[in-house]
Amino acid sequence: MAKSAKVSVNHETGGLIVHISGLLPSLSPAEQRVARLVVADPAAAARRTITDLATAAETSEATVIRFCRSVGMEGYPQLRIRLAAEAARRIEPPDARVVGGDIPPGADMAQIIATIAFNDARAVEETAEQLDPAICERIVEAVAAAGRIEIYGAGASGFVASDFQQKLHRIGRTAFYFPDIHTALTSAALLGKGDVALGISHTGTTSDVIEVLEQARDRGATTVALTNFPRSPITEVADFVLTTAARETTYRSGAMASRLAQLTVVDCLFVGVAARNRTRAKKALEATADAVAPHRLGSNSTRRRA
Incomplete structure (x- = not known):
C-alpha cells in the first residue's frame, strides 16, 4: 500500500x-x-x-x-x-437520572446499573455512527496485505491490543502484541514497508504507545492510531486515525466505556480482514477451535494422551 x-x-x-x-x-x-x-x-x-x-x-x-x-x-x-x-x-433513557454518566453519592444499585448500561451502549452506538467506512476499508486493505502486523497499547488499551492480536492470529495473520515497551521498540525497529502498526490510546497521550508508533512510521510501516481525541499527540505519528466516542462515568475513567468502544472498532476491522478471504478465515477458525476443543468440559473430542 x-x-x-x-x-x-x-x-x-x-x-x-x-x-x-x-x-x-x-x-x-x-x-x-x-x-x-x-x-x-x-x-x-x-x-x-x-x-x-x-x-x-x-x-x-x-x-x-x-x-x-x-x-x-x-x-x-x-x-x-x-x-x-x-x-x-x-x-x-427512560430514567433521566442516568444522563451524563455521573453517579451521585447515595445512588442505589438500580441507578448505578442503569447509568453504566446506558453510557456503555451509547459509547458503542456513537462510535459506530461516526466511523468512516472508506477509511476503515483502507486500513483493512493494509492489514490484509501486510507481511507483519504489530499492535500497541498500555493499561486498559493494552487489553484491546491483545484481543485484536489474538483475533488476527486465529485467522492466520502474522500479528504481535508486546506489552513491554523495550520489546515493542525493538520489534518496531524491524518493521518496514508493507507492514502495519496500530497504536491504541484512549487519551492519545500515552508516551510509550506514541514512541513505538513513531518508530514504526520511521521504518516505513503504515501506521494507524485509535483514540478518542482526534487532535491528540498520537495522531501526529499516524497515517490513518480512527476515533471512538466514549464518555466515562464516575469511577471509571479510561476503563469500561472506552474499552468497549475500542473493541467495537477492532471487531469491525477484524471482520473486514476475515471477509477478504472467507474460505481461509473459516478454515483457520475451525482449526484453532478444534485444537482447544479437548480442553473444554463436555467436549466430544478425544483428548490427546502423551
Whole structure:
C-alpha cells in the first residue's frame, strides 16, 4: 500500500456532541467550560442566547464565538441550530437520572446499573455512527496485505491490543502484541514497508504507545492510531486515525466505556480482514477451535494422551 497523507475520521458524521467531546482536550480552559455546558445539555444550550451561555460558562461572548469556530461552526446562530437538531434526534433513557454518566453519592444499585448500561451502549452506538467506512476499508486493505502486523497499547488499551492480536492470529495473520515497551521498540525497529502498526490510546497521550508508533512510521510501516481525541499527540505519528466516542462515568475513567468502544472498532476491522478471504478465515477458525476443543468440559473430542 502506498504511503499517503494522514487520513482522519470525520467526527461530525456521528453528531455534533460526539465531535465536541472529541475536541474538548484541545480547547482552551475557557472554551472547555462552554463545551461542557453544551455536551451536558444540548437542548438547554440551544435555548440560551450567547450572553446567557457566556455567563453560565463564566466567560465572555468572544470566547463563545471562538469556541464555535474551534468546533467548526461559523458562529453562534449556526451552533444553536445544530444543537437544537442534535437534541431532537437524541434518544434519552427512560430514567433521566442516568444522563451524563455521573453517579451521585447515595445512588442505589438500580441507578448505578442503569447509568453504566446506558453510557456503555451509547459509547458503542456513537462510535459506530461516526466511523468512516472508506477509511476503515483502507486500513483493512493494509492489514490484509501486510507481511507483519504489530499492535500497541498500555493499561486498559493494552487489553484491546491483545484481543485484536489474538483475533488476527486465529485467522492466520502474522500479528504481535508486546506489552513491554523495550520489546515493542525493538520489534518496531524491524518493521518496514508493507507492514502495519496500530497504536491504541484512549487519551492519545500515552508516551510509550506514541514512541513505538513513531518508530514504526520511521521504518516505513503504515501506521494507524485509535483514540478518542482526534487532535491528540498520537495522531501526529499516524497515517490513518480512527476515533471512538466514549464518555466515562464516575469511577471509571479510561476503563469500561472506552474499552468497549475500542473493541467495537477492532471487531469491525477484524471482520473486514476475515471477509477478504472467507474460505481461509473459516478454515483457520475451525482449526484453532478444534485444537482447544479437548480442553473444554463436555467436549466430544478425544483428548490427546502423551
